Each structure stands twice: as C-alpha cells, then as structure tokens.
Amino acid sequence: MKDVTKLILEDGAVQDRRIYWDQDIYEQELEQIFARAWQFLAHESQIPNAGDFITTRMGEDNVIVARQPDGKIKAFINSCPHRGNVVCHADTGNARAFTCAYHGWAFGLDGELATVPLEHDAYYDAIERPRYAMHPVAKVESYKGLVFGTFDAGAPSLRDYLGDMAWYMDTFLDVPGGIELLGPPMKSILNCNWKVPVENFIADGYHVGWAHAAALKAIESPLSPLAGNQAYDVNSGLQVATRGGHGFGVIWDAAAAIHPDGGAYREWLAKRTPIMRERLGEWRSRFYNGHWDASIFPNCSFLYGTNTWKLWLPMGPHNIEVWTWTLVEKDMPAELKQMMVATNMMTFGTAGMLETDDGENMEQCTGSNRGWVTRRGKLYSGMGQVREGVHAELPGIVGKGIVCETSNRGFYRRWAELMSGRSWEEISREPHYAPNREVA
Amino acid sequence: MNAPTQIKTPANPRYVDRDTLFEVERFLIREARMLDEERFREWWQTQLTEDIHYVLPVREIRMRADKKPVGSNPGAFVFNDNYAMLDMRIRRLETGLVWMEDPQNYIRRFVSNIDAAWADVDGEVDAWSNFIVYRNRRQRDETVVWGTKQCRLRKVDGQWKLAGRTILVDQRVVLDKNLYFFL
Numbered sequence: 001m002k003d004v005t006k007l008i009l010e011d012g013a014v015q016d017r018r019i020y021w022d023q024d025i026y027e028q029e030l031e032q033i034f035a036r037a038w039q040f041l042a043h044e045s046q047i048p049n050a051g052d053f054i055t056t057r058m059g060e061d062n063v064i065v066a067r068q069p070d071g072k073i074k075a076f077i078n079s080c081p082h083r084g085n086v087v088c089h090a091d092t093g094n095a096r097a098f099t100c101a102y103h104g105w106a107f108g109l110d111g112e113l114a115t116v117p118l119e120h121d122a123y124y125d126a127i128e129r130p131r132y133a134m135h136p137v138a139k140v141e142s143y144k145g146l147v148f149g150t151f152d153a154g155a156p157s158l159r160d161y162l163g164d165m166a167w168y169m170d171t172f173l174d175v176p177g178g179i180e181l182l183g184p185p186m187k188s189i190l191n192c193n194w195k196v197p198v199e200n201f202i203a204d205g206y207h208v209g210w211a212h213a214a215a216l217k218a219i220e221s222p223l224s225p226l227a228g229n230q231a232y233d234v235n236s237g238l239q240v241a242t243r244g245g246h247g248f249g250v251i252w253d254a255a256a257a258i259h260p261d262g263g264a265y266r267e268w269l270a271k272r273t274p275i276m277r278e279r280l281g282e283w284r285s286r287f288y289n290g291h292w293d294a295s296i297f298p299n300c301s302f303l304y305g306t307n308t309w310k311l312w313l314p315m316g317p318h319n320i321e322v323w324t325w326t327l328v329e330k331d332m333p334a335e336l337k338q339m340m341v342a343t344n345m346m347t348f349g350t351a352g353m354l355e356t357d358d359g360e361n362m363e364q365c366t367g368s369n370r371g372w373v374t375r376r377g378k379l380y381s382g383m384g385q386v387r388e389g390v391h392a393e394l395p396g397i398v399g400k401g402i403v404c405e406t407s408n409r410g411f412y413r414r415w416a417e418l419m420s421g422r423s424w425e426e427i428s429r430e431p432h433y434a435p436n437r438e439v440a
Numbered sequence: 441m442n443a444p445t446q447i448k449t450p451a452n453p454r455y456v457d458r459d460t461l462f463e464v465e466r467f468l469i470r471e472a473r474m475l476d477e478e479r480f481r482e483w484w485q486t487q488l489t490e491d492i493h494y495v496l497p498v499r500e501i502r503m504r505a506d507k508k509p510v511g512s513n514p515g516a517f518v519f520n521d522n523y524a525m526l527d528m529r530i531r532r533l534e535t536g537l538v539w540m541e542d543p544q545n546y547i548r549r550f551v552s553n554i555d556a557a558w559a560d561v562d563g564e565v566d567a568w569s570n571f572i573v574y575r576n577r578r579q580r581d582e583t584v585v586w587g588t589k590q591c592r593l594r595k596v597d598g599q600w601k602l603a604g605r606t607i608l609v610d611q612r613v614v615l616d617k618n619l620y621f622f623l
C-alpha cells in the first residue's frame with residue numbers, strides 16, 4: 001500500500017498532484033475509499049414498488065438496487081457468479097427475477113440464486129446454490145429517503161457516517177412530504193479525476209464569479225452582479241466542513257437566485273419557511289432559504305436551490321461519468337417542479353450554461369498532471385484557513401464567506417484518513433483537526 | 441413545457457411534392473452552415489418562429505418488455521427550450537466571457553436522410569433527417585455525436601421557419617463533456 005502521509009499536508013490545504021493522476025493511488029482509492037465508504041445509490045422514490053430496480057455503480061463495481069417484496073431495499077453486484085457476465089443491462093425497470101444472458105442462471109430480487117438450467121442433468125443436483133448468490137452490498141440504509149450502500153460490514157451506521165452533515169441536510173430533507181429526485185439521470189463523461197468536481201461542489205465559491213461570468217450575465221438573475229467578481233461580501237454566506245469529509249457553502253437568501261424567473265419558487269419558500277422554523281429552528285430556516293454547494297464524501301454532490309443532484313462515478317483515474325437529477329420537494333405543485341427541472345437542465349444539465357464552464361476546467365486541471373515534472377508539484381487550497389474556526393451554534397468547522405476553501409480541506413483530511421488504511425475505529429479515536437478559534 | 445421524447449413516422453405520411461422537399465432540404469442544409477459559421481444571432485432572428493419548442497430528451501435504457509412509457513418521468517431534457525431560452529444561450533456566447541469557446545471550437549454539422557410530409561396543421565411540414573456533428577477543440581479533443589431529428593417547419597411570409605425540433609442523440613451516456621451546441 002502506498003504511504004499517503006505526504007500526499008496531503010497542512011491540515012488538508014496542500015495536495016500532491018499525483019493524487020489526480022497516478023494509477024496506483026487510484027487503485028488504492030477503489031480499495032480504501034470506494035470499497036469502504038457509504039455511497040449514494042438512489043432515492044427511495046425512484047423504486048417505490050416491489051420489484052422496482054435501478055442499476056448504478058459503487059466505485060467501478062456495477063450494482064443492482066432492488067425493492068424487495070417486504071418493502072426493504074437490497075443491493076448486490078451486477079455480475080453473475082457463474083462466469084462473471086453482467087446480468088442486468090437496463091437502467092431501471094420492474095423485475096421478478098434477474099436472468100443472466102449467458103447460461104440462464106436466474107436470481108431473485110434479493111440476489112439469491114433461484115434457478116439453474118440443467119441443475120439436475122448436468123450438475124447432478126450438487127451445486128450449493130447459497131454460495132452463488134450475487135455478491136451483496138454489505139449494508140444498505142436510507143436517510144430520510146436517500147439510499148446509500150457500503151461494501152464494508154464494519155462501516156459505521158449511515159447516520160454516524162453522515163454525522164453533522166445530516167443535521168445540515170435536514171434543512172431540505174426534513175420538509176413536510178419529503179423530497180424526490182426527478183430523472184432519468186442525465187449521463188455524460190468528463191476526462192477528469194473524480195475528486196476535481198467533488199472539490200468544485202464542496203467548496204469552490206471562488207470560481208463562480210470568474211468561470212461562470214458569461215452565464216451569470218446571460219441569466220440576468222440576482223447573482224448577475226457576481227460576474228467578474230464585481231461584488232463580493234464576506235458576510236453573504238459561510239462554509240462548513242463537517243467531520244467525515246462532507247461539507248458545503250451557503251449564500252444567504254439565494255435559494256431561488258439562479259432561476260431566470262424565480263418568483264414561484266420564492267413564494268414557495270416564503271410559505272414553507274415558518275413551518276421549517278417551527279420544525280428545525282432559526283438557523284436551519286435560514287439555511288432553507290440559502291443557496292448551497294455541497295458534497296457528501298466521497299462522490300455525491302448537490303446544489304440546493306438550483307436543485308441539481310450529482311454523482312461523479314470514477315472510470316479510471318482520469319475519467320468519470322456525471323449523473324444528474326433534479327431535486328424537488330414532493331409537495332411542490334407540478335408547475336414548480338417543472339420549473340426546477342428546467343432551471344437545473346439550463347444550468348447544470350448536459351448542455352447547461354454553467355456545467356459547460358466547469359467541465360472544461362475539471363478536464364484541464366486533471367490533464368495537466370500528465371507531465372512528469374508537473375505531477376511532482378503541489379496544489380494549494382489554503383484560502384480562509386487563518387480565519388476558520390468553531391461556531392457557538394453550528395456544528396463542524398466554519399469558514400467565513402462563500403469564497404473560502406474550508407470544506408475542501410475537510411474533504412482531503414478525510415481522504416487521507418481513509419487512504420491510510422486505518423480502521424474506522426482507529427480513525428474515530430484520533431484527535432480531529434480543531435482550530436482554536438471562534439468564528440462569528 | 442411538455443416535451444416529446446420519441447420520433448415516429450405517422451401511419452400514412454402525406455409526403456410533400458418535389459419542390460417543397462427541395463426547399464426543406466435547402467433550409468436544413470443552409471441552417472447547418474449558418475450554425476457552423478457561428479451565426480447564432482442571425483439563426484435565432486431569421487430561422488426560428490417565436491413559438492419554437494426545441495427539445496433533446498434524455499433516453500433511458502429499458503428492457504423491451506418494460507411497458508412503462510419511455511420518458512414518462514418528467515425529469516430530464518438536455519434541451520427543452522423556448523425562444524427566450526435559446527436567446528439566453530446565445531447571449532451567453534455573445535458575452536465574450538465563455539473561456540471554453542476561446543480559442544474557437546471547430547464544429548461541423550452533416551445533415552442527411554432528409555424527408556418531409558405535410559403536418560396536420562395547414563401549411564406546416566414535418567421534416568426528418570439524420571445528423572453527425574464533429575467537434576474538435578484545443579489540441580486533440582475531438583468528439584462525434586450521431587442522431588436523428590424531427591423538425592416542424594412553417595412558412596412565414598414566404599419563408600420556411602423552424603417551429604419545433606425534437607433531437608434524439610443515439611447515446612445513453614453522452615460521450616462528451618457537454619452538448620452546448622445547436623443541433
């Protein structure tokens with residue numbers, strides 16, 4: 001195993017460029033991160049009925065996620081234990097069984113081997129079927145409708161894994177009626193390392209005014225003054241790194257800001273805010289009206305407000321698939337949901353006005369590391385480190401302003417912890433990064 | 441905006457006469473050249489009707505036996521644009537601040553298999569065609585997008601204009617970083 005102790009330095013502020021390029025580091029990520037961490041699989045609303053399934057990936061492992069007759073959700077590796085064929089090729093559907101196209105082994109909704117052609121005549125009934133179930137995802141749990149899975153039976157519970165991020169995410173998960181993700185997901189590819197978009201969503205308020213200047217001008221929204229960094233107010237938002245590598249930035253009162261015609265959404269927020277204040281208190285009713293950029297460790301990101309939900313699925317060290325859904329509140333009227341979809345597609349869809357800016361940067365940030373000498377360099381995300389600290393009322397480490405890299409550092413501290421190969425227990429016992437400073 | 445997700449030839453198409461077909465072909469070919477030459481504002485002003493609906497749906501991979509209608513989930517379009525949204529996309533390009541377009545991309549559109557039939561609205565035509573779009577950028581960044589489209593054309597003051605377009609790209613996973621170009 002590669003010694004990663006020198007790859008991330010200065011409490012997450014300095015990254016060795018090899019982590020975006022080297023095949024051996026990537027293989028270690030598949031083992032130490034993607035085979036251990038909880039990963040987003042689906043929202044429950046995507047598979048409401050018994051037999052409903054979707055196919056997705058955890059790391060580079062193909063998985064099927066299926067609703068069981070008893071209502072529970074199970075997941076297993078989408079590869080036949082006979083000779084390895086992919087069993088299910090549909091994105092989604094409803095099934096009673098999954099039948100392999102090679103020799104016809106059929107598996108139940110739970111992944112158990114159910115029927116074997118010529119079991120009597122050719123195997124002489126000597127096959128021990130339970131040994132040849134599809135490889136199960138060790139744990140599948142759901143948090144307020146969001147379904148995650150991990151291959152590691154020893155991983156902490158999903159609730160513990162999300163930690164303080166769950167407290168923050170309740171802001172939009174704990175709405176009356178809950179949320180749903182509208183799809184089917186858009187899928188496209190980027191020739192970038194999977195961590196680059198995660199960084200971008202978890203912490204990068206810095207690029208918005210510059211990289212997206214054209215889109216911000218064209219959309220003519222309340223965010224337009226940000227174009228070209230014309231207007232930035234450090235008190236207009238904050239950034240949070242929660243223990244576990246999750247984090248987000250928020251711009252106050254900007255939830256509806258990117259919508260070309262945000263009136264209906266603003267009305268909706270105004271109507272729901274008193275309810276949210278009642279349910280979750282003052283702070284989170286404020287978050288409810290803010291615009292968030294966020295990532296859940298390792299590879300799921302979202303923008304609350306723009307309401308885009310993203311998965312960055314690794315396909316080697318320099319290539320990912322980008323999957324995009326629209327996040328909406330279930331109780332929103334149909335027209336408002338449609339508006340959410342329209343804005344998401346217009347901004348962060350496959351032809352999105354902002355997506356297009358970001359994808360280009362993510363590819364170039366990765367590709368430049370091809371150079372042997374370039375790759376021996378370091379990258380810097382130390383912005384705001386001298387001001388971040390603890391907050392009297394908010395959990396996690398809080399950075400001032402949306403233009404800040406506090407949550408990027410949190411992400412890389414977690415990355416280094418898991419990549420070291422230490423157990424969950426060992427990691428949790430160690431002292432955590434804790435700047436001795438109070439942030440207002 | 442409710443958007444179509446499929447293209448299907450009607451049962452008994454009333455194919456247009458030879459002169460009309462010629463006009464339709466010229467329209468599609470000249471439009472492609474206009475876009476290749478980045479004359480987006482001119483395209484928007486002269487080739488489109490103000491009630492245009494420009495759609496590129498996301499396709500899902502399903503088993504043939506799956507009877508749930510394709511696109512029954514309302515949630516995903518690469519394009520689902522009206523006249524104002526297309527204007528917004530073009531205004532973005534016009535700012536001169538789109539770093540991805542500078543230096544310029546080379547985009548070349550090929551249109552083929554053109555056919556047309558009278559639509560159920562008087563004086564309107566449905567035109568079908570296949571396309572290939574080649575995009576080359578930076579040093580060696582190149583992609584090809586293949587697909588088909590159905591266009592609704594309407595004659596306004598003696599000139600054909602595009603009133604609707606449904607585009608199907610023949611890829612589940614779009615094998616490029618984005619589709620920010622007009623098809």
Ligand code: FES
Binds near residue numbers: 082085100104
């Ligand atoms: S590989 Fe699946 S049945 Fe043989």
Ligand SMILES: [Fe+2]
Binds near residue numbers: 207
């Ligand atoms: Fe961005």
